[in-house]
């Protein structure tokens with residue numbers, strides 16, 4: 001029997017295709033992590049259905065129910081703690097998490113971004129890449145720090161940009177790579193192979 005798996009909490013606001021990739025990866029009993037809970041700020045997020053379809057607890061914590069952003073974040077953090085998560089994975093979570101949230105999970109919050117950071121941070125990264133005219137964009141999985149898409153980089157996957165690409169076509173191609181990269185980064189983390197030293201991240205491959 002494989003040992004105990006790392007429990008992860010996934011925060012989503014929408015479609016949840018990266019969540020689905022993580023859920024699919026964790027179907028393999030040899031995968032070292034499992035989704036303990038999915039939390040959304042959006043009651044209509046399709047991600048919630050994806051979680052429930054796998055009998056994973058899916059909860060909604062609505063920002064408008066709290067006096068401010070920090071109180072909302074603290075409620076989310078509290079719930080994640082109650083589920084005993086060892087890693088928080090942001091997957092299409094359309095909120096910037098506060099320093100107060102991050103401090104509750106030091107070195108244990110990851111995000112996936114659809115560009116090669118530090119290029120094209122923030123929203124609509126694929127559109128930014130097409131408009132800028134880069135020939136290569138891609139995927140970044142990184143630890144979350146107090147900036148927007150600025151944390152230490154764990155994995156990057158380059159994706160060629162074709163001359164005829166649109167935001168939609170590039171997004172679709174990048175997304176396929178996201179669905180491999182995020183489960184892989186989580187696997188490396190859960191296996192204890194990732195070590196961050198300041199900005200630099202070291203991965204033990206063997």
Ligand code: GRF
Pocket residue numbers: 012014015016017018019091092093112113114175178
């Ligand atoms: C992905 O492109 C991810 O990189 C970005 O938001 C999108 C979420 O998609 N942060 P999904 O909800 O996982 O399908």
